[in-house]
Amino acid sequence: MAVYTDVNEEQLSAFLTEYDVGTLLSYKGIAEGVENSNFLLRTTKATLILTLYEKRVNRDDLPFFIGLMDHLAAKGLNCPLPIQRRDGGHLGELAGRPAAMVSFLDGSWLRKPRAEHCREVGRAMAAMHVAGSDFPIRRANALTMPNWRPLWQSSRARADEVLPGLRDEIDRELEILEAGWPKDLPEGVIHADLFPDNVFFIEDRLSGLIDFYFACNDYLAYDVAIGLNAWCFEKDGSFNHTKGMALINGYTSVRKLESAEAQALPLLARGAALRFFLTRLHDWLTTPEGAMVVKKDPLEYLQKLRFHGQIVSSSEYGHRNEENLS
Numbered sequence: 001m002a003v004y005t006d007v008n009e010e011q012l013s014a015f016l017t018e019y020d021v022g023t024l025l026s027y028k029g030i031a032e033g034v035e036n037s038n039f040l041l042r043t044t045k046a047t048l049i050l051t052l053y054e055k056r057v058n059r060d061d062l063p064f065f066i067g068l069m070d071h072l073a074a075k076g077l078n079c080p081l082p083i084q085r086r087d088g089g090h091l092g093e094l095a096g097r098p099a100a101m102v103s104f105l106d107g108s109w110l111r112k113p114r115a116e117h118c119r120e121v122g123r124a125m126a127a128m129h130v131a132g133s134d135f136p137i138r139r140a141n142a143l144t145m146p147n148w149r150p151l152w153q154s155s156r157a158r159a160d161e162v163l164p165g166l167r168d169e170i171d172r173e174l175e176i177l178e179a180g181w182p183k184d185l186p187e188g189v190i191h192a193d194l195f196p197d198n199v200f201f202i203e204d205r206l207s208g209l210i211d212f213y214f215a216c217n218d219y220l221a222y223d224v225a226i227g228l229n230a231w232c233f234e235k236d237g238s239f240n241h242t243k244g245m246a247l248i249n250g251y252t253s254v255r256k257l258e259s260a261e262a263q264a265l266p267l268l269a270r271g272a273a274l275r276f277f278l279t280r281l282h283d284w285l286t287t288p289e290g291a292m293v294v295k296k297d298p299l300e301y302l303q304k305l306r307f308h309g310q311i312v313s314s315s316e317y318g319h320r321n322e323e324n325l326s
């Protein structure tokens with residue numbers, strides 16, 4: 001469960017006086033997520049999500065994240081709306097952590113997404129890319145290609161404890177990705193963590209996107225690559241081509257992929273798999289036993305990494321070139 005920093009009722013009631021949201025009725029820690037401490041709050045006026053930002057979130061990035069949610073919500077995208085404080089800002093401090101509140105979104109995330117859901121996700125991702133295109137603040141991606149080697153160095157010596165041979169395999173992967181990483185693809189604001197647990201549905205209708213705390217400026221197609229990793233593999237590790245096609249078609253129904261983006265997709269997907277492998281491996285090796293957080297399996301992403309290494313063309317993910325369409 002992701003409550004790293006606990007808060008008591010007194011602290012919380014005092015914090016709420018800085019907002020026009022009524023008084024506290026109840027609150028509870030949310031047992032999901034791995035990055036920040038989240039609480040569900042009910043007040044006399046609203047239902048809200050309170051987030052205390054933890055170690056991986058840099059305080060200087062908070063105006064980007066909060067400003068982005070505000071910007072996207074104003075453009076009609078269904079995402080949490082940051083709650084304004086009485087002093088006009090959005091960011092406060094609680095239990096020694098930077099803290100903010102956002103509106104509660106209805107819906108829940110899908111444990112077993114189907115192809116039609118992947119299509120909706122592709123569409124919503126592209127809508128986010130379009131809506132973010134005039135967002136004025138910039139944030140470099142702190143978890144893209146140049147950052148992988150330092151991250152790898154933090155786990156490399158112990159990698160073979162997780163799987164014999166892992167150290168040499170990832171050394172090779174990293175070299176390939178560093179040498180071939182694409183240059184000059186269209187850039188913009190990407191979500192960068194659009195996994196099933198960050199997309200809410202009400203029945204089969206997508207009701208909103210959450211968790212913008214990895215959002216950044218990067219290649220737009222890199223977000224598609226992350227989506228293919230997160231949505232289009234089955235539990236047994238096999239890639240589901242129908243889901244890949246649905247996600248890509250959903251995306252391109254809103255924003256076309258340029259041919260350079262489509263061509264780069266196999267490498268971008270391979271890089272995305274390495275990114276999640278590396279953060280998971282790092283957490284796997286450093287999270288103390290008994291910590292109140294569910295550790296995610298790095299080897300799931302090793303399997304995906306190997307899969308992408310075999311892919312030659314984006315058509316294998318389900319992308320269809322315009323020329324191939326009848």
Ligand SMILES: Nc1ncnc2c1ncn2[C@@H]1O[C@H](COP(=O)(O)OP(=O)(O)OP(=O)(O)O)[C@@H](O)[C@H]1O
Nearest residue numbers: 030032033034035036038049080103104105210211
């Ligand atoms: N605006 C919201 N409306 C409704 N529920 C929310 C909202 N924001 C967060 N939650 C709930 O809190 C959980 C954790 O939130 P979130 O994904 O932002 O946490 P996190 O620690 O950043 O996790 P991770 O990065 O691992 O996905 C979500 O799965 C959801 O249940």
Ligand SMILES: N[C@@H](CCO)C(=O)O
Nearest residue numbers: 034193195276280296
């Ligand atoms: N979505 C990530 C966790 C947050 O970065 C993962 O599944 O590894």
